[in-house]
Amino acid sequence: MAGVSARVTLNEAGRLAVLQEMRADKRVWVLGEDVARGGLWGQYRDFHDEFGAERIVSTPISESTIMGAGLGAALVGTRPIIEMRIFDFVMCAMDELVNQIAKVRYMFGGQATPAVVVRMPHGMWRNSAAQHSQMLEAWFAHLPGVTIATPSTAEDQAGLLVTAIRSDDPVLFFDPKDLWGVEGDVPAVIEPIPFGKARVMREGSDLTIVTWSALTPQVGEAMETLAKDGIKADVLDLRTIWPWDIDAVAASVKKTGRLLVAHEAVEVGGFGGEVVATIVDRLGPQNIKAAKRIGAPRVPVPFSPPLENEIRVTPEKIVAAAKAAMV
Amino acid sequence: MTTDNATPGGAGHNAARLKELFRTMVRIRAFEETAMAAHQNGEMPGPLHVSIGQEGVAAGVCANLRDDDRLTSNHRGHGHALAKGAQPDAMFGELFGRESGYCKGKGGSMHIADFSVGMLGANGVVGGGIPIAVGAAQGLKMLGSNAVAVCMFGDGAANRGPFLEGLNWAALYKLPVLFVCEDNGVAAFTATASVTAGPGVSARAESLGVPATGVDGNDVAAVDAAVGRIVAGIRAGSGPHLLHAKTFRWTGHTSTDAAAWRDPAEVEAGKARCPIARLRATLFEAGVSGAECDAMVTEAAAEMQASRTTANAAAWPAGAVAYDDVQDTGAMKWQA
Numbered sequence: 001m002a003g004v005s006a007r008v009t010l011n012e013a014g015r016l017a018v019l020q021e022m023r024a025d026k027r028v029w030v031l032g033e034d035v036a037r038g039g040l041w042g043q044y045r046d047f048h049d050e051f052g053a054e055r056i057v058s059t060p061i062s063e064s065t066i067m068g069a070g071l072g073a074a075l076v077g078t079r080p081i082i083e084m085r086i087f088d089f090v091m092c093a094m095d096e097l098v099n100q101i102a103k104v105r106y107m108f109g110g111q112a113t114p115a116v117v118v119r120m121p122h123g124m125w126r127n128s129a130a131q132h133s134q135m136l137e138a139w140f141a142h143l144p145g146v147t148i149a150t151p152s153t154a155e156d157q158a159g160l161l162v163t164a165i166r167s168d169d170p171v172l173f174f175d176p177k178d179l180w181g182v183e184g185d186v187p188a189v190i191e192p193i194p195f196g197k198a199r200v201m202r203e204g205s206d207l208t209i210v211t212w213s214a215l216t217p218q219v220g221e222a223m224e225t226l227a228k229d230g231i232k233a234d235v236l237d238l239r240t241i242w243p244w245d246i247d248a249v250a251a252s253v254k255k256t257g258r259l260l261v262a263h264e265a266v267e268v269g270g271f272g273g274e275v276v277a278t279i280v281d282r283l284g285p286q287n288i289k290a291a292k293r294i295g296a297p298r299v300p301v302p303f304s305p306p307l308e309n310e311i312r313v314t315p316e317k318i319v320a321a322a323k324a325a326m327v
Numbered sequence: 328m329t330t331d332n333a334t335p336g337g338a339g340h341n342a343a344r345l346k347e348l349f350r351t352m353v354r355i356r357a358f359e360e361t362a363m364a365a366h367q368n369g370e371m372p373g374p375l376h377v378s379i380g381q382e383g384v385a386a387g388v389c390a391n392l393r394d395d396d397r398l399t400s401n402h403r404g405h406g407h408a409l410a411k412g413a414q415p416d417a418m419f420g421e422l423f424g425r426e427s428g429y430c431k432g433k434g435g436s437m438h439i440a441d442f443s444v445g446m447l448g449a450n451g452v453v454g455g456g457i458p459i460a461v462g463a464a465q466g467l468k469m470l471g472s473n474a475v476a477v478c479m480f481g482d483g484a485a486n487r488g489p490f491l492e493g494l495n496w497a498a499l500y501k502l503p504v505l506f507v508c509e510d511n512g513v514a515a516f517t518a519t520a521s522v523t524a525g526p527g528v529s530a531r532a533e534s535l536g537v538p539a540t541g542v543d544g545n546d547v548a549a550v551d552a553a554v555g556r557i558v559a560g561i562r563a564g565s566g567p568h569l570l571h572a573k574t575f576r577w578t579g580h581t582s583t584d585a586a587a588w589r590d591p592a593e594v595e596a597g598k599a600r601c602p603i604a605r606l607r608a609t610l611f612e613a614g615v616s617g618a619e620c621d622a623m624v625t626e627a628a629a630e631m632q633a634s635r636t637t638a639n640a641a642a643w644p645a646g647a648v649a650y651d652d653v654q655d656t657g658a659m660k661w662q663a
């Protein structure tokens with residue numbers, strides 16, 4: 001890593017990554033609501049002063065066109081960052097994302113290069129209820145034609161954003177909005193982090209725990225508790241769920257014989273099921289003592305704090321699930 | 328809304344230009360008649376939407392575009408593609424699902440694209456091309472080009488949300504985009520007027536500050552003259568414009584729809600306004616003989632027939648092609 005690192009928040013790390021790439025490549029620009037005043041989350045703070053209204057485009061509340069115009073602009077050779085403000089609003093742009101962006105390269109036999117980054121801050125966030133808290137990354141893992149980044153640290157936010165912006169694939173970038181404030185060391189020159197490489201959070205021999213995005217801190221707490229109780233977990237943050245690091249997870253489960261996948265999203269139909277199925281298939285069921293997943297119950301995210309806490313995947317629940325996997 | 332009427336042979340229309348417009352229209356007609364015959368004969372899988380009767384719009388609009396001008400089209404887009412410069416061999420190859428097709432057989436009739444001539448693709452989603460054209464215009468402006476983007480859509484699409492969003496957006500950023508509403512009066516199987524409130528597409532555009540021009544889409548010279556003027560303005564920085572071109576679709580919705588739901592008298596009246604027959608009469612007055620027109624018709628039919636034959640002889644795509652062009656990172660690999 002080059003240059004001096006600075007201790008910054010995840011939000012600032014992403015800001016620095018986009019800043020670096022926009023300075024390096026004039027074709028990179030941002031469109032979305034309120035981005036000229038810095039974006040809802042301050043993730044484009046001061047960009048307008050530096051890049052002007054042509055490259056930091058505050059748009060009308062027109063999600064279909066934010067998404068679709070981003071695609072059209074990519075098709076003529078620019079490299080847009082499409083800011084969705086909050087993930088849940090992408091529902092208003094599903095045609096443009098699912099039928100157009102994810103399809104044009106294939107449908108037109110390779111003629112199109114939909115080099116867009118779609119940023120979608122997702123997840124539970126301070127009692128924001130059912131339309132501002134969702135985690136539906138699994139839907140998009142099901143969608144051919146896109147890659148999916150789900151970082152949880154400041155370092156990864158920066159490095160994965162650099163990769164995303166330089167990628168010719170459409171990248172769905174799920175900013176973990178409850179983790180904007182977590183801090184990390186970001187170098188003066190941010191290097192790209194390849195997609196599909198997991199980050200090892202802890203090494204252990206008893207049980208593999210796989211997680212990503214907003215649940216990572218809870219898993220971190222759980223693994224400390226487990227260690228105190230004598231259970232040594234091998235813990236992986238996938239960082240990207242498409243592609244995802246099948247080799248690293250398989251190698252870990254081969255060592256531990258046990259797998260627990262933990263995510264904030266609803267468990268039913270969640271990406272955890274895909275991880276479990278793939279690993280069981282790869283290693284053979286006879287070689288695995290336990291393969292489990294834990295996610296939220298299949299209910300919308302409620303508003304009231306005790307209700308929201310009720311459905312959260314907490315460190316306690318992760319510890320309990322891990323212990324259940326040990327028998 | 329302003330209305331444009333052509334002066335036959337006038338408004339910059341010399342016989343040579345009229346002949347080119349005629350050639351474009353008869354090539355579109357021949358392409359689609361050949362495609363229909365092929366479809367009926369089982370040579371073409373999947374649905375086929377033809378634009379027979381609407382050729383004047385595609386020909387008149389695209390006669391004013393350069394290769395670096397971009398065009399987005401809809402589900403009824405063969406004419407748009409041909410007029411923009413796409414080649415019939417690769418188009419028939421695509422219709423027939425062959426490797427020689429524009430999209431290696433992965434798109435079909437509803438997804439023909441030829442980026443080399445600025446044809447950014449037909450679209451299976453009604454209204455889907457509107458935001459894309461707007462974004463293309465925004466990108467072109469950002470890159471300092473004076474190329475324009477053109478969006479072809481049907482009257483049915485003006486009832487979708489992206490129409491409002493896209494026009495507002497284009498006006499807001501003063502983008503170089505021409506919206507062309509190809510108004511054939513029907514949306515699939517329904518008379519558009521029966522499902523549309525208010526005074527129409529031009530009034531909607533004007534309410535958003537997008538100037539609108541009405542034109543008889545079956546008068547190709549009028550379309551050509553209007554678009555020539557409008558595109559020159561857009562290139563010079565005037566911002567977006569909407570062209571409302573009234574036309575008529577001779578057929579049902581798809582080639583398997585016998586159109587029994589349509590009023591036969593209305594269809595007869597519509598056919599009587601054939602844009603090709605009309606230009607033929609104008610050409611005659613301008614000194615181009617019927618024999619010369621017939622020769623262009625015969626030539627177009629032979630060209631399309633040859634492309635049909637070539638496409639039928641072309642190879643099917645290999646299984647591995649299904650795995651190509653998905654994405655660079657995280658693409659699944661084909662296994663024999």
Ligand SMILES: Cc1ncc(C[n+]2csc(CCOP(=O)(O)OP(=O)(O)O)c2C)c(N)n1
Nearest residue numbers: 402403451452453481482483484513514515
């Ligand atoms: C969003 C969407 N809704 C419905 C359809 C099904 N559909 C295909 S063509 C069509 C009619 C479109 O009307 P118009 O644009 O006026 O063109 P026309 O086919 O009548 O020439 C419909 C409803 C679709 N393809 N996309």
